[in-house]
Amino acid sequence: MLxxxxxSRHVEKDWLDQTALWCTDNLDKKEIVTKINTMLTPWITCKINLGKTRxxxxxxxxDIPGNIPSRFQKFACDKVRGSSDIPLAIHWGLLIAxxxxxxxxxxFIGRTTKLNCSFTYAQVQKRMVELYxxxxxVKRHLRSVLKTLVEFGVVIRSSSRSYQVADRKLVVNSDLKNWLLYSLLISEEVMSxxxxxxxxxxxxFPFDFNVQANEIEQSWFELHQQGNDLVIFRK
Incomplete structure (x- = not known):
């Protein structure tokens, strides 16, 4: 089963930032949708595309799907409340989850560019076609993801069919590390x-990301030694 x-549509960081801030204003979804429509109208003239982006x-x-714990979403909203500089890592965690x-x-981009910082559209397309x-x-949605990564500044388009990852790695605030680990376990639908x-x-790949065992928070995980491995179990 595929x-x-x-x-379906690319998103820009400014749009995500503003949506995140509205999320903290105690507005209902209908009010936020109206504000998003107003925000996007100068940039997207097609009503269908505007609706997809919204x-x-x-x-x-x-939206909070059934597989997303409410505290995971609440953590993200609490972190952006009143913020004038929302780190990309928060959007990244939600996108992953x-x-x-x-x-x-x-x-796939991260794996492909570990030894060589460049990759081609054909390489990514081949892998996504295998999976999906x-x-x-699939090809249209892939283009939307790639455009989003370019808009984020973590991928640079070097030609019509080739890309490279940005040299500069983004620093991850220490208070986001456990939440980001949790986001990946949600994405993979695993507990540990x-x-x-x-x-x-x-x-x-866009981040300078490292977590020491003593940074694992008990509010998010249990940490166990299994053989030579330290394993985190999400709560």
Missing amino acids: KKVSF NQLTSIWI KKKFFAEVAR GDTET RSLPDIIDDAIW
Whole structure:
């Protein structure tokens, strides 16, 4: 059975930032949708595309699917409340947890560029077709993910069919580390993973990301020694 693809339109960080701030204003979804429509109208003239982009933003910052613990979403909202500089890592965590297709693309790019900082559209497309099927929907959604990564500044388009990752790695605030680890366990639908393995996951390619065992918080995880491995179990 092929996996579901869900990334129909690209999103920009400014749009995510503003949606996140509205999320903290105690507005209901209908009010936020109206504000998003107003925000996007100068940039997107097609009503269908505007609707898809709006739905993308609300699915990331407002909607809480059944597999997402409410405290995970609340943590993100609490962290951006009153913030004038929202770190990309918060959006990244929500995208990983809620958008499996985005996570798969990001991980493939991270793996491909570990030794060589460049990659081609054809390389990513080949992998996504293997995972999701050879359909126009998959290719269109892949283009949306790549455009989003370019807008984030973590991927640079060097030609019409080739890309490279940005040299500068983004610093992750210490108070986000456990939450980010949790986001990946949600994405993978697992309860545990080796700590060294999850830290080394290629999905973190835009970030300077490292977590020591003494940084694991008991509010999020239990930490156990299994053989030579430290394993985190999400609560």
